[in-house]
Amino acid sequence: MTRPTFQIDGKPVTFTEGQTIMEAATAAGVYIPHLCHNPEFEPHGSCKLCTVKVNGRNCSACTFPAADGQEVLNDTAELNELRRTITQMLFVEGNHLCPSCEKSGNCQLQAAAYFLGMTDAHFPFFYPRRELDASHPDILLDRDRCIFCALCVRASRDVDGKNVFAIGGRGIDSRLIVNSPSGRLADTPIAATDKATRVCPVGAILIKRHGFEVPIGERVYDRHTIAEESLEREEP
Ligand code: SF4
Ligand code: SF4
Structure with missing residues (x-):
């Protein structure tokens, strides 16, 4: 039987029913940036670094379920710019002074x-x-x-x-x-x-x-x- 498949940046990713986009992508060797996600724990979906476009809509890959035929965009200039902005905001909302940490x-x-x-x-x-x-x-x-x-x-x-x-x-x-x-x-x-x-x-x-x-x-x-x-x- 053919396994369900979605495309991520044009690459086909097969998955098991019930997997999230993050889980299926990781299993296929595709990195989606994330911070609050850890596969040992229930997804939280709070940091938004794993934002991907699914059929044209922004979604959190760690919580969004994989579905057959989805078109997912991950490594694009637009999404990486959004992630960079989120990361910059995390730095300024805390006191992050890396050289002394x-x-x-x-x-x-x-x-x-x-x-x-x-x-x-x-x-x-x-x-x-x-x-x-x-x-x-x-x-x-x-x-x-x-x-x-x-x-x-x-x-x-x-x-x-x-x-x-x-x-x-x-x-x-x-x-x-x-x-x-x-x-x-x-x-x-x-x-x-x-x-x-x-x-x-x-x-x-x-x-x-x-x-x-x-x-x-x-x-x-x-x-x-x-x-x-x-x-x-x-x-x-
Ligand atoms: Fe996350 Fe803050 Fe807890 Fe560290 S201390 S695990 S950053 S919530
Ligand atoms: Fe913040 Fe320390 Fe990490 Fe730098 S190394 S980002 S100061 S926690």
Whole structure:
């Protein structure tokens, strides 16, 4: 029996019923930029970096179901310009100062910026005032770098069973909330071995006393583009 197929940038992609465009494309070796998507978790569809055109309409590839005969556009100048703008906005909505960040070289936001050819932030920085939480003996939470991907929220709830994190507020007032009476990480059951502490795509959740164990220049995205690394990590 012929398997259902859609076209992505003119390339045929076969898929299994129930797969999203992101899942089918990744399985076929086609990279669609993304930040809040992680194949280990339910899709969230919030960062919009994976916006593709499906039969002429903008859709989030991580949530939109694949269907037979779809015409999908992914790697186009228009879509990459949109993604570059989204990435620039993520930089200015937080406090992203890469040269002083322990995550530099291992950071998906930074790597996506390189991949998309972002050369400056373009917009004025918002410099939001966000609280740093160093209360936990093993974990540092630097909210300045949070991009609200909700991966820690999903990991803590669905894998660790601890429900430590939530996202509150809207727009520039969005905040990562720690679910404890004091609002501090030290007063939650989170541990450094939890999935929630390992899944952050940026430098917002860091394990203490491990900084710069891997030298700059030898980190994941110093050696591979985010497209190469992502396809290697996520292909079934
Ligand atoms: Fe740069 Fe990523 Fe650190 Fe932000 S989290 S400062 S983008 S390396
Ligand atoms: Fe995502 Fe990290 Fe922010 Fe959690 S702390 S929402 S994993 S960026």
